[in-house]
Amino acid sequence: MQLSSQGATHDEIDFEFLGNLSGDPYILHTNVFSQGKGNREQQFYLWFDPTADFHTYSILWNPQRIIFSVDGTPIREFKNAESVGVPYPKNQPMRIYSSLWNADDWATRGGLVKTDWTYAPFTASYRNFNANACVWASAASSCTSSSSSTAKSWFSEELDSANQGRLKWVQRNYMIYNYCTDAKRFPQGFPPECNLS
8 A cells, every 4th residue: 555646756655565475474564755755664574464364554644743553553653854854745645556566676585586476366355444634625735734623633643652662562573674774775874864763
């Protein structure tokens, strides 16, 4: 699933399953693009088999933060760090997309494992889809600070102390890749948001 705007300087929020070999854990991949720049990946193993039953995958995106959650447990928080020069996706309307696509050039073990097309067709199933969002129409958003209400409580939502603890638990036990710790990828220094607490 992804949220994405259009164009060369698009914004995008990714929540994706990467391919796997039978018996290997599934990898949940997250990324945030703003003004056409991504490279903000974090990846996780899950604490359950995601193919055994339906689960709830959520993105809370408001002007202050983006929170990725699985079954109500936050796994990642990307905070608005415009104050230190980090672009944040907030000025472009986005659409939600859900698809299956071939990314075997990079997604499964870094591209080592290719798609086995003998298993096609590949399918995904969804149920109880829900979207609470600002609507973009006539070059304006339906959400402004004056229009916030209890129906739009997500517009200023943040993690409480219990959910901050759950986030740390997931990141300590299930995060397998974090761009903010990849010194090989960033030999000149980590992106500025990596130095924020």
